């Protein structure tokens with residue numbers, strides 16, 4: 001590992017597949033997070049989860065034993081809100097789970113006489129039906145921008161791998177011949193927004209299980225990136241990506257030791 005210098009590193013952690021899988025914390029993860037608080041200038045958790053509001057993400061982590069403050073968790077919904085206000089999007093078609101709407105309060109649904117200016121796409125899970133996708137498709141044909149809360153291909157649920165928002169966004173991009181604006185990982189803005197909330201100028205480190213969203217995204221934003229062999233990690237996906245993490249460790253439980261080497 002490169003010299004970490006005298007200043008403590010600033011640490012960004014992915015949540016799903018790094019701290020837990022399903023409702024179970026990964027072995028050693030709760031203790032590792034405690035140790036990492038002493039070893040770093042600060043920690044922010046950046047997730048591409050768009051199936052739940054931030055409050056529910058925090059509550060679930062606390063139930064599993066992680067000590068987390070709500071403002072330590074950064075989600076794509078907050079970044080999407082900022083984007084809509086920057087671009088002046090007032091009427092949007094919200095394709096997000098009911099529970100996520102509280103994080104997007106302030107955006108108006110399309111009126112009968114007014115087309116949406118954007119389609120905001122989150123993780124609808126089982127509700128991703130042909131009729132929902134066609135509603136979005138028609139809005140895009142009429143000129144709405146596609147805003148994807150993230151662009152992951154898949155994730156590992158308690159029941160196995162499932163298609164993620166990126167796969168549905170890609171279907172819409174292909175059908176309507178448009179390119180989505182992605183506000184979650186690997187968008188550099190999300191990494192930068194998270195980092196600027198940690199004091200100091202120490203080395204910036206991202207830890208994740210997704211070779212593209214976490215590792216490729218962080219490297220692209222100028223951070224060091226540590227890949228964990230938990231969650232959705234698959235060695236074939238890493239080899240096929242051509243992306244080289246700064247380091248690879250078995251799990252987050254090994255990170256405190258890596259930082260003190």
Ligand SMILES: [Mg+2]
Pocket residue numbers: 014015016017018208209210231
């Ligand atoms: Mg993950």
